[in-house]
Amino acid sequence: xxxxxxxxxxxxxxxxxxxxxxxxxxxxxxxxxxxxxxxxxxxxxxxxxxxxxxxxxxxxxxxxxxxxxxxxxxxxxxxxxxxxxxxxxxxxxxxxxxxxxxxxxxxxxxxxxxxxxxxxxxxxxxxxxxxxxxxxxxxxxxxxxxxxxxxxxxxxxxxxxxxxxxxxxxxxxxxxxxxxxxxxxxxxxxxxxxxxxxxxxxxxxxxxxxxxxxxxxxxxxxxxxxxxxxxxxxxxxxxxxxxxxxxxxxxxxxxxxxxxxxxxxxxxxxxxxxxxxxxxxxxxxxxxxxxxxxxxxxxxxxxxxxxxxxxxxxxxxxxxxxxxxxxxxxxxxxxxxxxxxxxxxxxxxxxxxxxxxxxxxxxxxxxxxxxxxxxxxxxxxxxxxxxxx
Amino acid sequence: xxxxxxxxxxxxxxxxxxxxxxxxxxxxxxxxxxxxxxxxxxxxxxxxxxxxxxxxxxxxxxxxxxxxxxxxxxxxxxxxxxxxxxxxxxxxxxxxxxxxxxxxxxxxxxxxxxxxxxxxxxxxxxxxxxxxxxxxxxxxxxxxxxxxxxxxxxxxxxxxxxxxxxxxxxxxxxxxxxxxxxxxxxxxxxxxxxxxxxxxxxxxxxxxxxxxxxxxxxxxxxxxxxxxxxxxxxxxxxxxxxxxxxxxxxxxxxxxxxxxxxxxxxxxxxxxxxxxxxxxxxxxxxxxxxxxxxxxxxxxxxxxxxxxxxxxxxxxxxxxxxxxxxxxxxxxxxxxxxxxxxxxxxxxxxxxxxxxxxxxxxxxxxxxxxxxxxxxxxxxxxxxxxxxxxxxxxxxxxxxxxxxxxxxxxxxxxxxxxxxxxxxxxxxxxxxxxxxxxxxxxxxxxxxxxxxxxxxxxxxxxxxxxxxxxxxxxxxxxxxxxxxxxxxxxxxxxxxxxxxxxxxxxxxxxxxxxxxxxxxxxxxxxxxxxxxxxxxxxxxxxxxxxxxxxxxxxxxxxxxxxxxxxxxx
Numbered sequence: 031x032x033x034x035x036x037x038x039x040x041x042x043x044x045x046x047x048x049x050x051x052x053x054x055x056x057x058x059x060x061x062x063x064x065x066x067x068x069x070x071x072x073x074x075x076x077x078x079x080x081x082x083x084x085x086x087x088x089x090x091x092x093x094x095x096x097x098x099x100x101x102x103x104x105x106x107x108x109x110x111x112x113x114x115x116x117x118x119x120x121x122x123x124x125x126x127x128x129x130x131x132x133x134x135x136x137x138x139x140x141x142x143x144x145x146x147x148x149x150x151x152x153x154x155x156x157x158x159x160x161x162x163x164x165x166x167x168x169x170x171x172x173x174x175x176x177x178x179x180x181x182x183x184x185x186x187x188x189x190x191x192x193x194x195x196x197x198x199x200x201x202x203x204x205x206x207x208x209x210x211x212x213x214x215x216x217x218x219x220x221x222x223x224x225x226x227x228x229x230x231x232x233x234x235x236x237x238x239x240x241x242x243x244x245x246x247x248x249x250x251x252x253x254x255x256x257x258x259x260x261x262x263x264x265x266x267x268x269x270x271x272x273x274x275x276x277x278x279x280x281x282x283x284x285x286x287x288x289x290x291x292x293x294x295x296x297x298x299x300x301x302x303x304x305x306x307x308x309x310x311x312x313x314x315x316x317x318x319x320x321x322x323x324x325x326x327x328x329x330x331x332x333x334x335x336x337x338x339x340x341x342x343x344x345x346x347x348x349x350x351x352x353x354x355x356x357x358x359x360x361x362x363x364x365x366x367x368x369x370x371x372x373x374x375x376x377x378x379x380x381x382x383x384x385x386x387x388x389x390x391x392x393x394x395x396x397x398x399x400x401x402x403x404x405x406x407x408x409x410x411x412x413x414x415x416x417x418x419x
Numbered sequence: 420x421x422x423x424x425x426x427x428x429x430x431x432x433x434x435x436x437x438x439x440x441x442x443x444x445x446x447x448x449x450x451x452x453x454x455x456x457x458x459x460x461x462x463x464x465x466x467x468x469x470x471x472x473x474x475x476x477x478x479x480x481x482x483x484x485x486x487x488x489x490x491x492x493x494x495x496x497x498x499x500x501x502x503x504x505x506x507x508x509x510x511x512x513x514x515x516x517x518x519x520x521x522x523x524x525x526x527x528x529x530x531x532x533x534x535x536x537x538x539x540x541x542x543x544x545x546x547x548x549x550x551x552x553x554x555x556x557x558x559x560x561x562x563x564x565x566x567x568x569x570x571x572x573x574x575x576x577x578x579x580x581x582x583x584x585x586x587x588x589x590x591x592x593x594x595x596x597x598x599x600x601x602x603x604x605x606x607x608x609x610x611x612x613x614x615x616x617x618x619x620x621x622x623x624x625x626x627x628x629x630x631x632x633x634x635x636x637x638x639x640x641x642x643x644x645x646x647x648x649x650x651x652x653x654x655x656x657x658x659x660x661x662x663x664x665x666x667x668x669x670x671x672x673x674x675x676x677x678x679x680x681x682x683x684x685x686x687x688x689x690x691x692x693x694x695x696x697x698x699x700x701x702x703x704x705x706x707x708x709x710x711x712x713x714x715x716x717x718x719x720x721x722x723x724x725x726x727x728x729x730x731x732x733x734x735x736x737x738x739x740x741x742x743x744x745x746x747x748x749x750x751x752x753x754x755x756x757x758x759x760x761x762x763x764x765x766x767x768x769x770x771x772x773x774x775x776x777x778x779x780x781x782x783x784x785x786x787x788x789x790x791x792x793x794x795x796x797x798x799x800x801x802x803x804x805x806x807x808x809x810x811x812x813x814x815x816x817x818x819x820x821x822x823x824x825x826x827x828x829x830x831x832x833x834x835x836x837x838x839x840x841x842x843x844x845x846x847x848x849x850x851x852x853x854x855x856x857x858x859x860x861x862x863x864x865x866x867x868x869x870x871x872x873x874x875x876x877x878x879x880x881x882x883x884x885x886x887x888x889x890x891x892x893x894x895x896x897x898x899x900x901x902x903x904x905x906x907x908x909x910x911x912x913x914x915x916x917x918x919x920x921x922x923x924x925x926x927x928x929x930x931x932x933x934x935x936x937x938x939x940x941x942x943x944x945x946x947x948x949x950x951x952x953x954x955x956x957x958x959x960x961x962x963x964x965x966x967x968x969x970x971x972x973x974x975x976x977x978x979x980x981x982x983x984x985x986x987x988x
Binding site for chain 2: 074076080178180181182198201202217218278279280281282284303304317319324325326327328330331332334335336337338339340342343344345346347348349350351352353
């Protein structure tokens with residue numbers, strides 16, 4: 031990254047993007063490729079995309095259905111975006127001529143009993159209607175299809191369009207591409223607030239010991255968007271959900287799919303390096319002193335022992351690292367677009383599976399900002415609904 | 420007098436005679452087996468740290484993979500297999516029911532002490548004398564820590580315990596008789612800001628919620644990052660010392676010892692007594708320099724017995740005809756015709772060809788220590804960098820209290836200070852933790868407390884003088900080539916890391932994400948401090964309390980199946 035602590039490489043940008051996560055960075059790259067002069071600012075705390083565990087989600091996550099039943103209609107309306115977003119990951123990997131360790135393995139959401147199986151069957155039917163490549167697999171077939179699953183598994187819903195990516199490789203390649211495209215990056219630079227320029231058009235971003243001017247500003251700061259928007263008198267009600275993740279020491283290839291559970295929070299997958307990543311919605315907390323996402327003992331115990339219950343082969347593996355990140359969501363839909371109440375300010379929130387949707391959301395928003403014909407119905411993503419409320 | 424009991428173990432189909440009580444690593448090294456695991460790239464690795472830190476002597480024991488040979492005590496015949504560090508095939512396994520935090524046993528001692536070395540034990544004794552309920556946890560099979568390294572095999576006939584063993588045995592015995600609850604063989608893998616600590620042994624996982632905590636986790640040897648430092652047979656001075664002092668085994672018949680500090684001299688003496696041929700003992704510090712006499716005098720004044728012991732070591736080493744070199748640093752190791760060849764440079768000029776090349780079967784490296792402060796930092800205790808000692812120190816008050824209420828820390832984990840200082844500091848903390856719990860001090864206790872404070876000051880003076888005698892700066896990766904491994908676990912080279920640094924990537928976390936450095940089983944313990952210094956040097960700054968990796972639980976790898984209660988295999 032260019033530009034370090036204390037150096038201001040650019041005092042005035044055409045477009046300033048606040049937040050160097052997957053959405054902000056891919057967007058920055060596209061805008062720079064489109065000819066814009068782009069400044070990407072990131073606080074360097076790495077709470078979101080930079081610590082993502084790399085699941086590419088397509089089927090409805092049972093976790094969100096349980097947590098936010100009121101958001102299910104919005105998620106369903108936008109479900110068509112998920113397979114497109116996963117495909118877009120592939121396109122991006124190709125475009126960048128990079129290796130993201132992207133594997134279209136398909137995903138399994140497992141059931142432990144008849145009730146859970148029926149819940150998945152209902153979900154599966156609805157998703158098929160909405161165009162997803164999904165089907166139910168019973169215990170007997172599962173033994174051949176996913177022999178690593180334990181005796182506790184009763185059946186599963188399979189979604190052929192799911193997969194995984196190694197975020198370390200992907201983020202690194204994407205950052206490199208963005209910088210090569212001409213994006214100026216200021217890492218370890220928190221944006222304290224954004225205000226309208228007093229004299230003329232445009233905005234001023236307050237960073238430690240300096241102010242940066244920008245014609246247009248994109249709010250891509252995950253959970254930080256709420257406060258930045260509020261400072262401008264805008265509403266962008268992003269909810270920060272701190273989540274816990276675990277990774278084991280390597281094993282020979284065991285787990286072929288992205289594995290989830292119908293009734294309990296878990297995602298489970300194995301990277302090509304052999305490490306098994308166990309996450310999927312166990313809570314972390316924000317440390318009191320500095321609001322940094324912090325791991326929890328209860329999540330280590332609960333999440334990893336649940337993993338060995340589903341996939342017994344992980345039982346002898348040792349957990350070598352845990353970390354926490356933040357999942358930033360609004361109301362089950364991506365929020366992408368300009369605030370009518372304040373032209374020049376753009377919302378960038380990619381939705382409940384933010385990492386999966388990140389690059390495709392960036393593409394949608396880049397088209398909006400560059401004034402190119404949209405590839406999706408943009409009314410669905412408008413940030414104005416919150417202002418109306 | 421009892422006889423050493425032999426137990427037959429099997430290694431990759433070969434029968435090996437082991438002694439009851441020794442570690443798998445000790446038995447294998449004694450049988451000449453130095454290659455214990457293979458890295459993903461196909462490189463051979465063996466016993467390196469000998470104390471459960473480096474995670475490279477991993478073997479499969481009775482079908483259970485990822486077992487540290489240096490920590491696995493032999494008490495029955497076992498089948499051991501060499502392991503691929505890329506991972507082993509899964510065992511057939513039946514599903515066990517998942518558990519939650521509510522299934523974990525909770526224990527609430529008044530004082531929890533983590534680490535049963537000199538500091539931890541002396542604090543336990545002091546606090547227990549006043550009536551405090553004390554639990555001491557330690558990862559090793561036997562209490563005593565790295566300094567007292569108790570003998571774990573019965574070999575009283577040939578090599579009886581020495582004073583250092585006996586002093587430790589007395590302290591352990593005193594603690595036990597006073598009713599201190601000591602739990603050896605217990606891995607403490609997490610400390611949380613909630614005040615919870617979690618530990619796992621062969622029977623169960625326990626969550627400790629102590630009223631007061633003392634962290635006394637000691638230190639581990641700093642990596643000496645030179646070409647060849649990852650070869651099997653190259654181990655730390657501490658690893659070789661554990662082989663001899665605990666199991667009465669030699670790292671090899673022909674040994675080279677190189678490093679900086681008195682432990683190397685002690686090892687040379689011990690291995691010589693044990694019948695090894697120490698080909699050369701190379702010390703980085705110079706013998707004669709201005710002020711050395713004054714320092715020697717200061718040491719004589721503060722701890723004459725230690726000076727006499729050192730003189731005795733020197734005499735024994737000389738008598739055995741060990742070739743010694745001063746002002747010499749090991750700069751390169753090669754494996755040639757089944758032997759290890761060590762190259763040296765002049766420690767002052769850093770030029771090669773000053774000394775001849777030595778060959779041996781094992782090379783012991785002791786170039787200083789790193790504090791084991793992972794738990795303290797994970798808990799958020801304040802630290803500061805000591806530029807003189809070039810290490811991170813825990814910020815403590817005069818009672819050994821950290822910046823967090825209820826958490827005390829002593830000994831080498833707070834910054835290197837030696838065993839004697841840890842003993843006195845332990846006594847002080849023991850008393851002060853007790854009074855903070857409402858236990859009163861008698862006049863006698865108060866006298867003991869002020870005596871301990873005086874003794875501590877004396878030991879610190881001794882240690883300061885000792886460091887002046889052995890003064891030599893951190894070497895970091897100065898002697899490495901571009902293709903020398905810096906991160907042993909992920910096989911990341913120095914050149915790879917330098918490329919990132921020279922591309923202006925100066926965040927340790929970002930370098931970790933880009934190179935995978937520190938993402939392995941040892942959790943960055945060897946590469947982390949070196950990278951921290953490399954970045955600081957490049958920036959022209961000195962490291963600070965936040966320039967290293969931020970440790971998180973688990974501070975040591977923990978197997979998922981070991982979290983669950985019930986009979987373990």
